[in-house]
Amino acid sequence: MLEVIDLRKNYPDFNIQLDFNIKQGEFFSLLGPSGCGKTTTLRLLAGLERCDSGTILFRKKDITHLQPQKRRFGLVFQDYALFPHLNVRENILYGINQKNKSEKEKRLLEMLDLFQLISLKERSIRHLSGGEQQRVALARALAVKPEILLLDEPFAALDPSLRQSLREELKELQKKLGLTIVFVTHSQEEALSLSDRVALLQEGRIIQVAEPFEIYTKPKTEYVAGFFGKVNFLELTVCKKTLSWGNTTVDIDLEDGSYLLAIRPEHLTAGTGVKGTVTSSSYLGFATLYVVKTVFGLLHYLELDSGSIKPKGTEIELSLKKAVPVRKTA
Template sequence: MPQGSFFALLGASGCGKTTTLRMIAGLEEPTSGTVHLGDQDVTALPPYKRPVNTVFQSYALFPHLDIFENVAFGLRRRGIKSVRKQVGEMLELVQLGEQARKKPHQLSGGQQQRVAVARALINHPRVLLLDEPLGALDLKLRRRMQLELKRIQTEVGITFVHVTHDQEEAMTMADTVAVMNAGRVEQLGSPPTCTRTRAPRSSRTSSAPRTSSRPRSTRRPAGSWC
């Protein structure tokens, strides 16, 4: 995955894309091979020691905390007491500066999603993992948030790894797309390259039930991941 790019894992439910994301995060162990972040082998590192953060579809915001404190949570856990400037800058990045003292239930789905992104980015991870974060939004809002996520990624310059079953979403947002099927990457390239080549049938539908599928991990030279 090129450093600083927007990378999409595209495929139907059960193809292994979320398992791949979880292996990068350290939430799943690969059965073989290694996971590298740049020149660092992180295969044996626990999740909390990896320079990655994850945004899930549910967002997992703290309902009892306002937006400011939700975003500040990671900094406070690290013992940083002076957080106002960093939180303010992050809220401005996601265009929620005026919503800082609201609770999550007072925000729209798209706003909640941006809070989750801000909270994940404030610790400056090398890689941000997004597990179908737009899946709970309606079509109109989802299209708008695609552009918003791409804008944020371009501004911060961090590698984004985005899991989706929506081909249009992947082609709109990503610099590079990996089309997965049955635990394997069947196509890898820029969106125009992938659209010129017929994708596997299972990657074009989201109707199949989610099943467990562990992709095969392969050893790659240092720097070949994120």
């Protein structure tokens, strides 16, 4: 539905260059650390920034130079940017240009109903909680029936306990209305749990676009792997589809050669293989994360359902369940 082809925007110390496409009804996340260009990308999609070159196609139509007013995209900013001089009702009605009063009223009621805002209808923006403001912002953006909804870190300003429930609401809403959503976030957790596909950005480029499961389990580069939680990176040699792992060998489906392998802490288990000693531990509740000193250096190892916490200095032997080759990032 939306195709972004070689879109470029240059800044004195920073360049953006993008290629990606979004399907109808998809929940698409732009993930990356602050300063990677994800918000700028969103603004380019909304038409609030002008690109230097490249094309944006929407339903095969070139909208690269179309004004934001004519794109009919919905946009929710991180701070919501609700109009403070208007109340809830007026905010929601803002974008509706319909002359027909009853149509307008109908749409308003739909939105109020959808976001459970009926009782807040006449309330001033000042007297809304963070979660309520977010709902009003969504309602305002959706009231005009946008083709695509662009969300810029909509949960960033909320407290963690609220985030969880609103996240679920958003996902449900998307399913219910069949929305196409472009979602900008710096939280890998949000991206993984909500998205149909995730695009990971680094310094203005997309490094990998994939479904959450794939991007987590098959990261293309060292950077991608490292972005989603703790990873052990080891440079190892594969010989005849096997990998030498301490006292044992592990089968691996790779051609012969030297690889940089990403090994997640949970893919190490107690068993036979590499010996080491525990140098520190942190208890996470559902699991314990250890740092183990081995011949490969320090390795992170996650133990689920452990009966007790191993004290520092405990001897331990780790076997390898899974390793993913990644491209080295300069």
